[in-house]
Amino acid sequence: MIDLDSPPYSIIDLLLWFVFVVDYSWRFFSSKAKWRFILENIFDLLAILPLNAIFTVLRLGRIFRLARLTKLLKLTRLLRIIGLTGKLERKISRFLRTNGLIYILYVNIFIVLVGSSILSVVEEKSFSDSLWWALVTVTTVGYGDIVPVSLFGKWLAFLLMLVGISTIGMLTSALTNFFVKDNPDEQIKLDKLQDELSGQRILIEKQSEKIEELHRMIQDLLEKT
Template sequence: MRNRRKLRRYIITYDIVITVLALISIGLVIFDLVGLISIGRRPFRVIDQSITLIFAIDYAIRFSLAPRKRIFVKTHVLDLLAIIPYNEVFTFLRFSRVGRFARLAKLSRLIGLSGKLKHISNRINRRNGFYFLLSVNSIIILISSAVIARVEHHNFIDAIWWSVATVTTVGYGDIVPKTLVGKAVAVILMFSGIATLGLLTSSLNNIFVRSGRQTERKLAELKKELAEQRVILEEIRSTVLMIRSKMDDTDD
């Protein structure tokens, strides 16, 4: 029992660490795309390479443990995109149109990282419930609000209002980010909101499916009990008829 609890804690901690690393990596790629940073320069290059290495090890371990390798590869294509070291590849392959291909590779990596984050969130949702995801989103909203309040010169309440409207994909348009940092934060919130809504739908579906299965199980148990009661009643009826028949024979 203790070993199971320790294993569960280890898995929870591992999933949290991978989630944080995925969010950091997504942030780095987005900031690189909008021109705020360059992943090819230190210290961002070291951070990006370290995270990519961890993701590659994670992919290799899960691939080795997967019972059906081919199905694993097909269902984890985005995870594979997330571990491609595009910066090193395009540094090695230098040619005239490298800029366009590098941008395409960054977008592919961003899609891959988003897919990996979704897979991790699904695992967390199955193991630890939806509350963990809400807590992560709350932290993202608070950090985003602080950044927006700073760079866009809004008060913190208005920044929270904007963050909540963005993460819920409502987007009233009353507050619009004008700086590159603000727009990058908006993109992160949009990705977070889309992932959360998808997981919320998945969670509700799981709840209904689980309740439906429980109802079916209870109905099956009731049917079994009714069948057993019928057998008992038939036995009682047979016994009563036999006793009545013996009594009739005695009277005769």
């Protein structure tokens, strides 16, 4: 049985707690609305509270510490895991909603299932082999262990490859938008930089026009002389 109070599991628990503290502190001090941040990240706050140290300092009695503190320690570890899981779940959910990626994945799953079903009938293969072929094809891996022979199967493979390539492009776009939206301050800086570059480009174009005009004037003067 794993004993969470003895090394190396206690060390892992301590490191996990330290990571939560650093992460929470960084996000807290970076946040402008402190109270709103606390309310939206209540599980993260509970996960980093040193409940064992608090009750030890208060000296609430040996029996209470032995009976209750053990449960609180286990609850604290559970809260840390819940906090991490909840945070990951929120990020994954937001990522899947970016650019409608969740619907693209649904379409991909539907096409893979339909394509594998059709191939199993047309090529007279087992559904498991057809499903494996469809997954390998749509991910553009192409191991080549299962190859369609009929013309219809080849066209189906071509369709799955197109779907896979399109999905990779959409996934890349969703990743870019996700990280940009996840850092709004960086997006603001990027927009300001783009505006400055646009302004500089306009100035350069105006200067170029003036230089060309001066060049024409010089040419006219040289021709007259």
